[in-house]
Amino acid sequence: MALGPEEANRFAALLEERQEELVGAWTDRVAQSLRGRLSRTELERQTGELRKGFHAALAGGAAELGQEPADELRAQLTELSSSRARQGFSATETAVSVFALKDAVLTVLDGSDASNLRDYVAFSGFVDQAALFTFDSYVQIREGLIADQAEQLLELSTPVVKLWEGVVAVPLVGTLDSARAQVVMERLLETLVETGSPHAIIDITGVPAVDTQVAQHILKTVVAARLMGADCIISGIRPQIAQTIVALGIEFGDIATKASLADALRFVLKKTGR
Amino acid sequence: MSDGERIEVGTDQDVVRVRQLVRTVAVSVKLSLVDQTKLVTAASELARNTLVYGGGGTVEVARVDNGRRRGIQIVFADQGPGIADLELALTDGYTTGGGLGLGLSGARRLVDEFLIDTSIGRGTTVTVTKWCR
Numbered sequence: 001m002a003l004g005p006e007e008a009n010r011f012a013a014l015l016e017e018r019q020e021e022l023v024g025a026w027t028d029r030v031a032q033s034l035r036g037r038l039s040r041t042e043l044e045r046q047t048g049e050l051r052k053g054f055h056a057a058l059a060g061g062a063a064e065l066g067q068e069p070a071d072e073l074r075a076q077l078t079e080l081s082s083s084r085a086r087q088g089f090s091a092t093e094t095a096v097s098v099f100a101l102k103d104a105v106l107t108v109l110d111g112s113d114a115s116n117l118r119d120y121v122a123f124s125g126f127v128d129q130a131a132l133f134t135f136d137s138y139v140q141i142r143e144g145l146i147a148d149q150a151e152q153l154l155e156l157s158t159p160v161v162k163l164w165e166g167v168v169a170v171p172l173v174g175t176l177d178s179a180r181a182q183v184v185m186e187r188l189l190e191t192l193v194e195t196g197s198p199h200a201i202i203d204i205t206g207v208p209a210v211d212t213q214v215a216q217h218i219l220k221t222v223v224a225a226r227l228m229g230a231d232c233i234i235s236g237i238r239p240q241i242a243q244t245i246v247a248l249g250i251e252f253g254d255i256a257t258k259a260s261l262a263d264a265l266r267f268v269l270k271k272t273g274r
Numbered sequence: 275m276s277d278g279e280r281i282e283v284g285t286d287q288d289v290v291r292v293r294q295l296v297r298t299v300a301v302s303v304k305l306s307l308v309d310q311t312k313l314v315t316a317a318s319e320l321a322r323n324t325l326v327y328g329g330g331g332t333v334e335v336a337r338v339d340n341g342r343r344r345g346i347q348i349v350f351a352d353q354g355p356g357i358a359d360l361e362l363a364l365t366d367g368y369t370t371g372g373g374l375g376l377g378l379s380g381a382r383r384l385v386d387e388f389l390i391d392t393s394i395g396r397g398t399t400v401t402v403t404k405w406c407r
Contacts, residue, residue, distance in 0.1 A: 175290055175293075177286055177290075178286075208293075208314070209293060209311060209314045209318055210315065211315045211319050211377075212374045212376045213322060213373065215374065216373060239308070240307050240308040240310070241311060243308050243311075243312070244308075244311050244312050244315045244384065247312060247380065247383045247384050248315065248376050248380030248381075248383070248384065249376045249379065249380050249383070250380070
């Protein structure tokens with residue numbers, strides 16, 4: 001049931017006339033659901049702002065949330081979802097902040113009048129739209145956060161460390177997909193240039209499974225490092241990985257491989273006569 | 275066959291999920307560490323084939339029991355173009371996708387039973403089984 005222009009006007013008037021009671025009851029309900037994790041002053045400010053938003057939208061004659069008079073309200077709801085999502089509130093806790101308006105309106109509405117109730121049903125539909133919109137933008141913002149974190153994780157999980165004078169190492173941990181392999185290769189090549197190291201060790205102790213794709217990424221990285229004049233060693237090949245590589249038929253050719261990082265470092269130091 | 279779990283494969287992340295599921299099931303039927311790693315690697319290869327060459331599909335992992343031994347059976351199914359020359363596709367080093375060309379042939383060597391059913395235009399189904407020793 002959509003909100004007619006007259007109903008919208010009546011509600012706009014109600015939101016304006018009874019604003020103090022409304023904001024009070026509304027804030028009470030939100031505060032209850034958030035259990036003291038936001039201060040009451042803060043919540044009161046938020047609900048007060050939202051009330052203004054709803055009032056402006058309804059007074060402007062919006063029958064649906066998607067219409068132009070509700071632009072400002074939508075922006076406010078997005079803002080609300082964004083701050084809630086970043087503060088770690090759940091989707092329900094976020095949507096409740098909007099749904100609570102329905103309860104608040106019910107407390108100030110004269111329920112004995114049947115026409116009031118009809119209006120209320122229509123208004124309630126409008127609030128539902130607003131809450132769903134909040135929910136949607138909450139999810140979008142959370143997805144954005146997750147994508148950001150995935151990117152940060154990518155950066156975090158691929159350090160290139162200097163082991164010795166002229167020896168750098170890349171300890172690989174986790175799944176080596178194409179995106180990470182690219183990051184690893186870039187980091188390694190940059191570090192080789194910066195430190196002028198002639199030796200690099202790629203340690204795969206933390207890679208749970210070496211399949212043909214992972215092997216191919218490692219081989220490409222080694223070839224690229226060689227083109228820059230650096231010698232690469234692969235270390236951290238555990239027994240089960242060695243057997244799997246043999247069964248798969250992957251050949252590392254003339255690339256030196258060692259069981260542990262310590263072996264690899266010893267090998268390099270011996271080769272350079274230190 | 276009992277209590278199979280299904281994963282839809284449509285992205286690289288799904289391949290990772292297949293790998294994790296296979297590892298969990300492999301541990302639960304007490305496969306040795308070497309066999310776990312072999313099976314997980316084979317599953318990784320075949321799931322990626324389903325994704326890259328089959329255009330996505332499903333992977334079903336189930337515990338099996340032949341009365342004497344327990345094991346895992348994994349079925350990779352896609353509705354892709356199918357494989358025109360199976361013998362060629364199973365040759366080491368042959369690839370149409372720029373990989374090492376060892377995925378399909380390597381996976382066959384990593385498992386105990388390897389069945390492939392393919393027809394042009396209707397897709398490919400690969401069934402692999404690994405038994406506990």
